[in-house]
Amino acid sequence: MALAQAQAQAAQLKKVKKQKVLLMGKSGSGKSSMRSIIFSNYLARDTRRLGATIDIDLSHVKFLGNLTLNLWDCGGQEAFMENYLSQQRAHVFSNVGVLIYVFDIESRDVERDLATYVNIISALVQYSREAKVFVLIHKMDLIQSLTREEVFDRRVNIVRRKTAEAVAIVRKQKPEQSPGTPGGAAAAAAAAAAALAASSPSSILDIDIDMQLFATSIWDQSLYKAWASIIHDLVPNLGVIETQLASVGVAIDADEILLFERTSFLVVSKWTSREGDNNPFGDRFERMSSILKSWKHTCSKFTGTPRNAEQFSDLEIKMGTKFSMFVTKFTTNTYILVCMPPGEARFNSAKLNVAAARPWFRFLDGPVIAPSAGAGSSQHLLAHNSAGGAGGVQSEANSRPLNI
Amino acid sequence: MSSAFTGSSRVDVDNSTAQLPRHTYISPAILNLERVYEQNRQLLQKKDGAKVPDPITIPQTKGKPRLLLMGQRRSGKSSISGVVFQKVSPSETLFLESTARIHKNNLSSFMEFQVWDFPGQIDVFDNPNFAFDMDAIFGEIGALIWVIDAQDDYLEAVARLNNTILHLQRSYPHINIEVFIHKVDGLSDDYKLDIQRDVTIRIQDELSDQGVENAPVSFHLTSIYNHSIFEAFSKVIQKLIPRLGQLEAMLTNLCRTCRFEKAYLFDVTTKIYIATDSTPEDMASYEICSDYLDVIIDFTQVYGNWQRSPDWRKHLEQAPWMQPLEDQVACERAESGMVLSDAQRPIMLREVDRFLALVAIMKEGSYEKMPQINMNVDVVVKGLTEFFEITKPKETRTTTETIAGRAAGGWIND
Numbered sequence: 001m002a003l004a005q006a007q008a009q010a011a012q013l014k015k016v017k018k019q020k021v022l023l024m025g026k027s028g029s030g031k032s033s034m035r036s037i038i039f040s041n042y043l044a045r046d047t048r049r050l051g052a053t054i055d056i057d058l059s060h061v062k063f064l065g066n067l068t069l070n071l072w073d074c075g076g077q078e079a080f081m082e083n084y085l086s087q088q089r090a091h092v093f094s095n096v097g098v099l100i101y102v103f104d105i106e107s108r109d110v111e112r113d114l115a116t117y118v119n120i121i122s123a124l125v126q127y128s129r130e131a132k133v134f135v136l137i138h139k140m141d142l143i144q145s146l147t148r149e150e151v152f153d154r155r156v157n158i159v160r161r162k163t164a165e166a167v168a169i170v171r172k173q174k175p176e177q178s179p180g181t182p183g184g185a186a187a188a189a190a191a192a193a194a195a196l197a198a199s200s201p202s203s204i205l206d207i208d209i210d211m212q213l214f215a216t217s218i219w220d221q222s223l224y225k226a227w228a229s230i231i232h233d234l235v236p237n238l239g240v241i242e243t244q245l246a247s248v249g250v251a252i253d254a255d256e257i258l259l260f261e262r263t264s265f266l267v268v269s270k271w272t273s274r275e276g277d278n279n280p281f282g283d284r285f286e287r288m289s290s291i292l293k294s295w296k297h298t299c300s301k302f303t304g305t306p307r308n309a310e311q312f313s314d315l316e317i318k319m320g321t322k323f324s325m326f327v328t329k330f331t332t333n334t335y336i337l338v339c340m341p342p343g344e345a346r347f348n349s350a351k352l353n354v355a356a357a358r359p360w361f362r363f364l365d366g367p368v369i370a371p372s373a374g375a376g377s378s379q380h381l382l383a384h385n386s387a388g389g390a391g392g393v394q395s396e397a398n399s400r401p402l403n404i
Numbered sequence: 405m406s407s408a409f410t411g412s413s414r415v416d417v418d419n420s421t422a423q424l425p426r427h428t429y430i431s432p433a434i435l436n437l438e439r440v441y442e443q444n445r446q447l448l449q450k451k452d453g454a455k456v457p458d459p460i461t462i463p464q465t466k467g468k469p470r471l472l473l474m475g476q477r478r479s480g481k482s483s484i485s486g487v488v489f490q491k492v493s494p495s496e497t498l499f500l501e502s503t504a505r506i507h508k509n510n511l512s513s514f515m516e517f518q519v520w521d522f523p524g525q526i527d528v529f530d531n532p533n534f535a536f537d538m539d540a541i542f543g544e545i546g547a548l549i550w551v552i553d554a555q556d557d558y559l560e561a562v563a564r565l566n567n568t569i570l571h572l573q574r575s576y577p578h579i580n581i582e583v584f585i586h587k588v589d590g591l592s593d594d595y596k597l598d599i600q601r602d603v604t605i606r607i608q609d610e611l612s613d614q615g616v617e618n619a620p621v622s623f624h625l626t627s628i629y630n631h632s633i634f635e636a637f638s639k640v641i642q643k644l645i646p647r648l649g650q651l652e653a654m655l656t657n658l659c660r661t662c663r664f665e666k667a668y669l670f671d672v673t674t675k676i677y678i679a680t681d682s683t684p685e686d687m688a689s690y691e692i693c694s695d696y697l698d699v700i701i702d703f704t705q706v707y708g709n710w711q712r713s714p715d716w717r718k719h720l721e722q723a724p725w726m727q728p729l730e731d732q733v734a735c736e737r738a739e740s741g742m743v744l745s746d747a748q749r750p751i752m753l754r755e756v757d758r759f760l761a762l763v764a765i766m767k768e769g770s771y772e773k774m775p776q777i778n779m780n781v782d783v784v785v786k787g788l789t790e791f792f793e794i795t796k797p798k799e800t801r802t803t804t805e806t807i808a809g810r811a812a813g814g815w816i817n818d
Contacts, residue, residue: 045629141495144499219493219495253720255707256707275712275713275715275716278710278712278713279706279707279710280710281705281706281710284706284707287702287706288703288706291699291702291703292699294695295695295696295699298691298692298695298696299692299744301688301691301692302688302689302691302692302744302749303744303746303748305746309745310745311744311745312742312743312744312745313743313744313745313747314741314742314743315699315740315741315742315743316740316741316742317700317703317704317738317739317740318733318734318735318738318739318740319704319707319708319738320733320735320736320737320738321729321730321733321736322704322707322708323707323708325703325707329745339707341712341716341720341729342729342732342733343720343725343729343732343733344732344733344734345725345732346720346725346732
C-alpha cells in the first residue's frame with residue numbers, strides 16, 4: 001500500500017518535471033534522421049527512407065530507467081514554422097527544457113534560415129527563458145575535411161551574433177508590449193509575455209542564453225558527441241553516478257570507465273584516471289559510442305534479432321602489455337566500458353569487482369529504488385581485491401545520501 | 405614489439421623503392437612469380453633463341469605480385485583501391501577525382517603487393533599515341549581485376565574486356581582474370597544474378613568463338629558499401645598464395661579440435677581473409693568476423709597508441725603484484741573474446757603476427773572452456789608463425805649465397 005502510494009507520488013513528481021525537448025530546424029536539415037539514429041537504432045543509410053515530418057512528431061524516449069525525454073520533433077516546412085510561431089506559440093514554446101536547432105550546412109538560403117532561427121529563439125526566450133539551446137551545424141560530411149573547421153567556425157560566429165540579435169529584439173519588445181494593448185494575431189503571445197514579464201519583471205533584461213554549438217554528421221561519431229552533451233544535463237542523479245563511478249575506478253585501478261545507455265549507446269557518465277587523461281584522443285567518448293553502436297548493428301544482422309534488442313553481453317580485449325579492456329552489460333539499462341592496465345590477475349579481479357559494484361548503480365534502472373541493496377555482498381567481494389582500499393571507498397559511497 | 409593493431413603506418417604508398425633488401429629473401433609472392441617468370445622466359449625463347457635471359461634472375465626491384473585494376477572510366481576502380489587498401493570510407497569516395505595516370509600503391513603486408521590503378525580512358529592494347537611496354541605491365545602480374553559497372557550499360561566494358569582477355573591469352577596465359585561486377589548494392593538479388601549470368605555468357609561465347617578455352621576468368625559481385633568487395637579480394641589473393649592448402653588444413657584442424665564453427669585468418673590492414681577452414685563459405689560469418697576485427701582495431705587505436713608515463717608502470721609493478729608487467733600478462737599479442745546476449749556463438753580473436761589475426765566463431769558453451777581453447781590456439785598460432793617464418797627475410801647473405809638461399813627457401817618441409 002505504502003509502496004503504491006509512494007510510486008504514485010513519484011509518478012506525479014515526474015510528470016511535473018518532464019520537460020520538453022524541442023527539435024527544430026529547416027525542412028530536410030536532418031532532424032528526424034538524427035533522432036532515428038540515436039534513439040531508434042537506424043543505420044545512417046537507412047535514414048534515406050524517412051519522409052518529411054508533418055507538423056509535430058511527439059515521442060517519449062525512455063532513457064535509463066528514470067528519465068523520459070519528451071521529444072518534440074517539429075516538421076520544418078515553412079507553413080509549419082509559421083504556425084509554431086503564431087497560433088501554437090505558447091503551446092510549443094512553453095515549458096521547454098532544451099531546444100535543439102539544426103542548421104543544414106549545405107543550405108542555399110542561409111539568410112532565410114537565420115531569420116527563422118532568430119524568430120524561434122525570440123519565441124523561446126519569451127516562454128522558456130531557462131531553456132538550454134543546442135545548435136547543431138549538420139551535414140558536415142558534405143564539406144571537404146580540410147575546410148570543415150574553418151566553415152564551422154565561421155558559422156558559429158554568425159549564429160552567436162544572430163542569437164544575440166534575437167535576445168536584443170526580445171529585450172526591446174518587452175517594455176513596450178507589457179504596458180500597451182497588444183492587438184492582432186500576436187495577442188495571445190503578447191499576453192503571455194506580459195504575464196511572464198509581470199511575474200518576474202527584474203530578470204527580463206539579463207537574459208543569457210545557455211548555448212552550445214556542435215558540428216555534426218550522421219556519418220561519423222560527431223552526432224554522438226552532440227547528443228551526449230544534450231542528454232548529459234538531463235540525467236538525474238548525475239553527481240551520484242559520477243562519484244560512484246569514480247570509486248569503482250579507483251578501486252579497480254582503471255584508466256578509464258565509461259557508462260553507456262543501453263539502446264542509444266550515448267555516454268551517460270565517465271571517469272578518467274590521471275594517467276588516462278593523457279590520452280591524446282579527445283574525441284574518444286563519442287568514438288566508443290559510435291563503434292559500439294555499429295557493432296551492435298552487426299550483431300543484430302548476425303543473430304537475426306531486431307536492432308533494438310540487446311545484442312552482446314560481454315566483450316574482452318587484452319592487448320599484450322599495452323592495455324586491457326572490457327565492455328559488459330552492467331545494469332538493465334546500461335553498459336560499462338572499463339579500460340585498464342594490462343595484467344591477467346588485475347583483469348579478472350576488475351571484472352569481479354565491476355560485477356560486485358552493480359548493486360550501487362541499481363537506482364539507474366528504476367525510478368525510486370534506493371541504491372543500497374546488496375551492499376553487503378559487494379563489500380565482501382571487494383575486500384578480496386588485491387589493489388586494496390576498495391572497501392573503505394565503497395562504504396563511503398553507500399552512506400552518501402541520494403537525492404532523487 | 406610491433407603489432408598489427410598498434411603499428412602506425414598501415415598502408416605504404418609508393419614513395420620509397422627500397423625499404424627492405426628484398427633481393428635477399430623470398431616471399432611467397434616471389435615463389436609464385438617464378439612461375440610467371442618462367443612462362444615469360446619460354447615466350448622470349450620462342451621469339452628470339454639467342455637472347456634468352458638467365459632463368460634464375462628475377463627482376464629484383466619489382467619482385468612483388470601485382471594486382472591490376474582496369475575497366476571503363478567511372479566504373480569504380482579508384483574507389484575500390486581506396487576503400488580496400490587505403491581505408492577510405494565508402495562515402496568519401498564521392499570526392500575522388502578521375503585518375504589521370506597509372507597509380508601505383510605498394511602494400512606491405514604478410515606478402516608484398518603492388519596495386520596498379522589504371523585510368524579507364526586509356527586502352528592499353530589499342531593506343532595510337534603511346535605504345536605501352538606490355539612486359540613491364542603484365543610481365544609479373546598476379547591478377548588482372550576488371551571492374552564493370554553493373555548499374556551502367558556494360559556492353560562496351562564487356563567488349564573491351566574480351567579484347568583484353570584475348571590479348572593476354574596469347575602472350576600471358578597464366579594471368580588470373582577476375583571480373584568484378586561492381587556497384588551491385590541496391591540491386592535485387594535476382595537482378596544481380598541475371599547480370600552475372602549475362603556477362604559470363606557474353607564473355608565465354610566470345611572466347612570460345614575465338615578458340616580460347618579454359619581461360620582463368622572468374623566473376624565476383626561486388627560493392628564498396630558492404631563486405632562483398634573484401635570477400636572478392638580475399639578470393640583473388642588466395643589464388644596467389646602458395647601452399648594455401650596447408651594453411652587451410654591447419655585451420656580445419658583447429659576447428660575440429662576446438663569445435664569452432666568457422667575460422668578465418670585475416671590480413672589486419674586490409675581485412676582480406678587469406679585462408680579459412682574447409683566448411684562452406686558463409687557471408688554472414690565473414691561479415692561479423694571482419695567487423696569484429698574492426699572493433700578491436702578501433703579500440704586499440706584509441707587506447708593502445710599512446711605512451712604511458714613511467715610512473716604508471718612503476719605503480720603497476722609494485723605491491724601487491726611484484727612482477728614486471730611483461731610477466732603479468734598471459735599473452736603478449738592481442739587476444740579478445742565476445743559473447744552475444746543469447747550466449748550462442750561467441751567469437752574469439754588472436755593476433756598471429758604483425759599482419760595477421762585469427763578470428764573464429766565458436767559454438768555455444770565453449771566460452772567457458774576458453775583456457776583449453778587458448779592452448780589449442782597457441783599451437784596453431786605457432787604453426788602459422790612457422791609457416792610464414794620460412795618466407796621471412798633471411799639475415800645477411802652475400803649475393804652468391806642468395807641463389808642457394810632461394811633454392812633452400814623454395815623447399816618447404818611440411
